[in-house]
Amino acid sequence: MIATQQLAAHWTLSPDIRFLNHGSFGACPRVVLEAQAELRARLEAEPVRFMARELEGRLDAVREALGSFLGCRPRDLGFVPNATTAVNAVLRSFAFEPGDELVVTNHGYNACSNAARFVTERAGAKVVVADVPFPIRSEDEVVEAVLAKVNDRTRLLLIDHVTSPTAAVLPVERIVRELRERGVETLIDGAHAPGMLALDLDALGAGYYTGNCHKWSCAPKGAAFLHVREDLQESVRPAVISHGANSPRQGRSRFLVEFDWEGTDDPTPVLAVPVALEFFEKLLPGGWDEVRTRNRELALEARRILSATLGTELQTPDTMIGSLATVPLPDGASDGRRDAFTVDPLQAVLYDVHRIEVPVFIWPEAPRRWLRISAQLYNSEADYVALAEALQQAL
């Protein structure tokens, strides 16, 4: 087995910090940053050639590589800077009418729940929240909670593949199947999924699936995709309407043309995606499968270490864990904190005193705060042991 130290050398993370929060913004291997710098140098040497004449071909090459990684046809992939932007594009394109219902879950990502409320309020439609328990005891609980809210008025389900506050891998395959039987489409926010979970988007068959490439695929920030099933593409327009609305298609769909250009921006994060995908495929003998397995095993071990030290119970079955996990803290909600946006005092102590970067979450519905740990190749068991020791001191 390749030592963590050897793997960590591929990253440019500060050696002074134990970085246990890959989940929030990812972190780029050096080789990806170098490839991006090279692309940017080419762009700046001849901006018009790069942006106006070469970009489409370069994006097509990214689409090929990404399609093969995600298990889907390249032509069903549009580019966006992040999953939130993709969720906005789909929701703002969806023709909600008064009385329509959009189902979300209480574990949903706040930014996207905001977008859901925004579009439904404008249309006189309604957001309906499916209450998934936490701790979660089984996948069945999730499926049941969602189905309990689906009825004749349901037009769409917005659900996370991996939940952000609670780090649970939800059974989206089952949910998509159940909802399609009921004539309801699903928009999956797979912000954390690509690189954490093996994906086969064609087999999944969801109407809409978005994922970030900057998290667990380690592309630069600003690289994400929106997959739309072919029969729904005509109705999905980007959040930013640009030239694509009336430019000649030359055999391409409007979906591709519009999502390939939403105004001038730095295209190098997206263009660096294939470098990141190839880096991981070649890094370990077992390629991406080994990367995902190694990270998942480390995340499971980390929560065992932390739960044992803190004396708190596990919040989700092992089967619902990827490379992200939550660990409840033994004490109640922090007095020093009133909302989910500000930094918890414990988080500040862990960073300032113990030099550990790890988020402390609160959630209006849960009595306790918890940690969310990430496991990426640059992390080792020693990181979580150090965190457990720091928590014993700090709590």
Add this chain to the structure above:
Amino acid sequence: MIATQQLAAHWTLSPDIRFLNHGSFGACPRVVLEAQAELRARLEAEPVRFMARELEGRLDAVREALGSFLGCRPRDLGFVPNATTAVNAVLRSFAFEPGDELVVTNHGYNACSNAARFVTERAGAKVVVADVPFPIRSEDEVVEAVLAKVNDRTRLLLIDHVTSPTAAVLPVERIVRELRERGVETLIDGAHAPGMLALDLDALGAGYYTGNCHKWSCAPKGAAFLHVREDLQESVRPAVISHGANSPRQGRSRFLVEFDWEGTDDPTPVLAVPVALEFFEKLLPGGWDEVRTRNRELALEARRILSATLGTELQTPDTMIGSLATVPLPDGASDGRRDAFTVDPLQAVLYDVHRIEVPVFIWPEAPRRWLRISAQLYNSEADYVALAEALQQAL
């Protein structure tokens, strides 16, 4: 006077190409690219610290520098990747009702005219096109063309400060004043303005003003702003709804909080803006004023050289020229070209044979095609003489 060669050394443009199209995507001085690389290295050393804890303060510092450059209060500035995105945000936020009219001009930027059609069609409202003649003989012609289309149903005017296909500086001060007297707000697409024209946005008093920093201010691609007059800020929402919709404000407006975060993206283009502003302020003894004057004089000289060689008349008065100008070609519209998106055969010859990057425009309403030349500090008279000679051979 500092020699062009000395100034051109600040850029990383390919020495093999005469780059006469600064207008499309700009070009970054080396010092800006280095500052951006340094920011990106910091980000990747500690992604969470940079993105979650430091970014707001860093954006506030950019807002200060940019506000002073634009002549406006920093707190009225939101960040966007490009002007098209800002136009989409304003138009999608505007509560058009059936029968409402949105006035645009026939010289408008295609991407933004598309956004205008998109939002009005959805609302049962209407885009009304003000026909500004071309050639333009005076500012009066522009003001009259716009006012001729303003009536009781007019809700908003969308107009370019510097037109893209025709490179004319429009009299937005007069237009904003006339329209405010009639109770109509103006959304100015100043994509080309910051760095080309001296701006005083507070004095201008437009409801909405957007500008790119990546064009004539030479920031990296992905840096632009939206200025909204304070009394209108509550109603303007970004194209991407994110955490800002319900995050605590801590004394900040929702406008600021929402436009400061539209999902994870690379913030370094925006963060490099102050470096670009300071670079130009210090580069020439007369600071930004001298930069703008020098570029404008070169653009005027360039169109004199080219018009004399080609025997074609000037299309706009000198007073309506910034650092971008059009030069009509002596022949008719190209047979080889059917739309405004594909590359004109002449443009290809100029690039392939003569190694000159310059766009050839067509416009459905004009019988002739034309060149659009840009003048930035790295350009010299010799560039346009070379272009004139190349045109004599190619035509």
